Amino acid sequence: MAQSTVQGADTSRSNGGAVQFVLTPHGVSNGQFRVDVQVSTHSGDLAQLDLQSATELRVADQVLRPLESVALRGHHARGRMAFALQKAPQQFEIVIRGVRGMDDLSFRWP
Numbered sequence: 001m002a003q004s005t006v007q008g009a010d011t012s013r014s015n016g017g018a019v020q021f022v023l024t025p026h027g028v029s030n031g032q033f034r035v036d037v038q039v040s041t042h043s044g045d046l047a048q049l050d051l052q053s054a055t056e057l058r059v060a061d062q063v064l065r066p067l068e069s070v071a072l073r074g075h076h077a078r079g080r081m082a083f084a085l086q087k088a089p090q091q092f093e094i095v096i097r098g099v100r101g102m103d104d105l106s107f108r109w110p
Contacts, residue, residue, distance in 0.1 A: 013107040018043045019099050023107050025092075033057070033085040035094065037070045038078045046072035049099060057083045058093040 012024040022038040039046055051069040058064075070079030096105040 013109070015105050015107070017099075017102050017105075019046070019049070019102065021096065021105060021107070023094055025109065028085055028088045031084060031086055032067065032082040033088065035081045035083075036078070037081055038076075039070070039072055040076045042075060043100075045074060046077055047074075051081065051096070054097050054099070055081065056095045056097075057085075058095065059085070059089040059091075 012022050014020060014022040019039065019041045024036040026034045026036065028034070037051070039049075049072050051072065052066055055066055055069060056063050057066070064083045064085070066081040067084055069081040070077055090110075092109055094107045096107075099105060
């Protein structure tokens, strides 16, 4: 089982707004870069947001969509997203688009 970790990525990144995201990367295992996701809102059901299509991982000149992501329901959801990568990136950005009229959400490491 090949694993690699992301330096300085043990910290979560979050945003403010009507829908709040907390993302915590966990490095690469078996060719998948894993990121824990927590989403909360008090202004409606989260089921309207499809993270699979709304999320991009940007690493150097690559833009990747999740292989799997969290199914959102209710007001609070948590789970994991996974992206196809063989090595943990040292610098990367996760962008989430189309969240209830909010601007694109950008989470950067380090």
